[in-house]
Amino acid sequence: MQAVIGSTRRSLQVAGAFFRLGLQQELSYPLGFITNQFSALLPVFIFYFVSRLVEQPDYFSFVIIGLLASRFMDTGVRGFSTEIDIAINRGWLEMFLVEPVHWRLLPISMVQWRAVQGVVNALLMAAIGVALGARFRTDQLWAALLIVALGLVAGLAIGTLSASLKVLAKQGDPILFIYGLLVQIFSGVFFPVSELPSALQWISWLIPHTYAVAALRNVLMPVGSDLPSMSSNTAMLALTGFCVIVFPLSLWLYGRALEYGRKLGVLSGY
Amino acid sequence: MGQDLRRTDEGARQRGPRRGTGGDERFAVDVRNISKTYIPSPPMMRVLLRSAIKEPVHALKGVSFQVEPGTICAIVGPNGAGKSTLFRTLTGLTTPTTGDGFVHGYDVTTQSFQVRKVIGFHAADERMLLGRHSVKENLMFHGRLQGIPSKALPRRIRGVLELVNLERAAGRLALALSSGMKARLQLARALLHRPRVLILDEPTGALDPVAAYQFLEIIKQATVEQGMATLISSHRLEEIEALPEHVLLLNEGEIVYDGHLDNLRGLWEQPRLEAKFNTPEAAAAAVDLLGSIDGVEVVRSEDETVVLSSTLGVGDLFAAANGRLDEIAGITVSRMPLRDLLAKMLIPDEQRR
Secondary structure (H helix, E strand, O other), X not given: OHHHHHHHHHHHHHHHHHHHHHHHHHHHXXXXXXXXXXXXXXXXXXXXXXXXHOOOXXXXXXXXXXXHHHHHHHHHHHHHHHHHHHHHHHOOHHHHHOOOOOHHHHHHHHHHHHHHHHHHHHHXXXXXXXXXXXXXXXXXXXXXXHHXXXXXXXXXXXXXXXXXXXXXXXXXXXXXXXXHHHHHHHOOOOOOHHHOOOOOHHHHOOOHHHHHXXXXXXXXXOXXXXXXXXXXHHHHHHHHXXXXXXXXXXXXXXXXXXXXXXXXXXXXXX | OHHHHHOOOXXXXXXXXXXXXXXXXXXXXXXXXXXXXXXXXXXXXXXXXXXXXXXXXXXXXXXXXXXXXXXXXXXEOOOOOOHHHHHHHHHOOOOOOEXXXXXXXXXXXXXXXXXXXXXXXXXXXXXXXXXXOEHHHHHHHHHHHXXXXXXXXXXXXXXXXXXXXXXXXOOOEHHHOOHHHHHHHHHHHHHOOOOOEEEEEOOOOOOOHHHHHHHHHHHHHHHXXXXXXXXXXXXXXXXXXXXXXXXXXXXXXXXXXXXOHHHHHHHHOOOEEEEEEOOHHHHHHHHHHHHOOOOEEEEEEEOOEEEEEEOOOHHHHHHHHOOOOXXXXXXXXXXXXXXXXXXXXXXXXXXXX
């Protein structure tokens, strides 16, 4: 029991160190933080005007919820990979790897600050969306939070898979490139999956984004909306399944990639 | 990394440094017959990353040595000798192809996590510092990753900053420090968790001679006071001479010499004789004469001066010259510069000429 407490305390200490690192980095580049927030908010304004052309009355709410879900997922998907990129280019990866930190703790530790950024960004998007006329239900906020958490972990699983390649390849991100394309078209962020040709809809159900978007819509879309959504229980079950299977698998692959890089002697290169 | 992560005993580490069970307990570093061969990336991997090498590179070939606690071992060798690979192996950044290495008793291959707990590493690359963070923040971050308790951390940081003489720069951003201060900050970071083994990869490369001298004095002091084993690589030979305890000479992945610098001189050094003649003609005649004597090598000849490297003593030299050095005005015997000594050991005679 003492070992578990010690291990947990140690993990929290490491997580705290990386959180502070992210915060201090952000404070070092305040203009970067502001421009990042603004660029993330841009789609809200774009889809406000697009929604005025769409006859469906709840389309703006529909797409804002899709953007919110996507924002959370992207934090997990892109956060770790981006942090690994930064660490490789600034020469920090070698420093992290010679510290007595479990290498498998790095994905979660390094992505924390980006998760906070994602939350702040999503709240701003929601607030601006509401100000521009989007309507959300608030009676199932706990379910929404659970979906967001599952989405983050599912996204981190994909991000960790991508980072596994990155620690060896250093540049280029084939996993995120392909995944990003699939998300744009098949995840249902901008239009319902049912609008896709039926022969292609199966692709949507392979992407965790689709479940996070569908589940969040189910709990946040206004009552009476006739835009399609999925039962949140079904979506959460699918997301949980994805997290349980893919997250440990991605951590295992990441560990194998580091071990392979260690054997080849390429961990500290760029 | 899977195996060593599973073997980690987090609880035991929290209680403080404990000697591992492998290797010879007398030594802080015990390297046994380690070889490292870098292989080109497999063809499938080349889609991801172009391999820097086309043929296998044997970076280390059966290297064995030991370093005792409280001593400094200087690792010397030309570029490509295998110094950095050796350090990467000891810090767990790469694995040996064959052989065993133990740091404070922990196996560098299978107990990399524990090894990383007991080593302090000063990399050659100053980018390993967090440039946009203050000196203190750099140390706080490292201290947290090292698992130093929060309450003890400020005290430790004060102590180590005092040791490296950076107390007054605690609030300055790392990127605003001079090269000397950055090197001292890296040293402070490497010493913060009180390592058992300190590994310094060309730490004085960017320092001026005065800063390098101060830096080495700190290392000498810390090594003795903390009872660490310190491994240092450097291209500055005057620094190696200032750290005379233990020299490991590497060349093309092999140990050429392992021992005390004085013993190295005893084995390889030939006294330098600088003879001054009354006239350039007498000097030129002496070059012809002396060059034909076994065990004598004319290093340089200029005007009235002839510099010789000789296995013979001055008396034997005169005897061999058989009284034909009558126009000699003076003779000085000096030690062979370390640079020449190493060149003599590492570079074949025909290449040196």
